[in-house]
Amino acid sequence: AQSVTQLDSQVPVFEEAPVELRCNYSSSVSVYLFWYVQYPNQGLQLLLKYLSGSTLVESINGFEAEFNKSQTSFHLRKPSVHISDTAEYFCAVTPWGAGSYQLTFGKGTKLSVIP
């Protein structure tokens, strides 16, 4: 079984400041890792994913996350946030291999960008 811990339920940050949203996971098998974003009154959207290869993955809107196997972490970072980044962010994992259908989500981190 897998579990995901997002250490901060809420993160307020001023516009143009950097931000880090923390995610740690626990699993007895290798996993794929994801960050999803949920804007108000909307469903979740994939932000970025780590499947294999380079441990640093990037999204099209300036977010990046780094997979750290030794620390079982997949923290999300952005060097300069915008008002439009205000949303809830979910870290998720799923085990490798065929038939791995189930995403396990963290409880989410609400990012509030302050003008």
Added chain:
Amino acid sequence: DARVTQTPRHKVTEMGQEVTMRCQPILGHNTVFWYRQTMMQGLELLAYFRNRAPLDDSGMPKDRFSAEMPDATLATLKIQPSEPRDSAVYFCASGLVGSDSGANVLTFGAGSRLTVL
């Protein structure tokens, strides 16, 4: 862009009433998931289907919840009878899930917000 469509977007009902939520997955996706989101529990997986067959519904209260996929374009989640504790946002998601290493990406619908009074 291809979308997962959920109806209704909002539903207010009284305790004891039957509630049916519908989901149209993305054409060609072989797996459909139902999630429930609440403030207290976060996102919980209720059930999922692959190629219309139910694979796991262990997250659902069996006595009142049922999930079906009568055809490839429709998935339903039914609650009968509904209770106030069922108030939540219910999300449907679909994906092309299988042996391909990049395939475990889900597309979520906008959700059905259920309020049971």
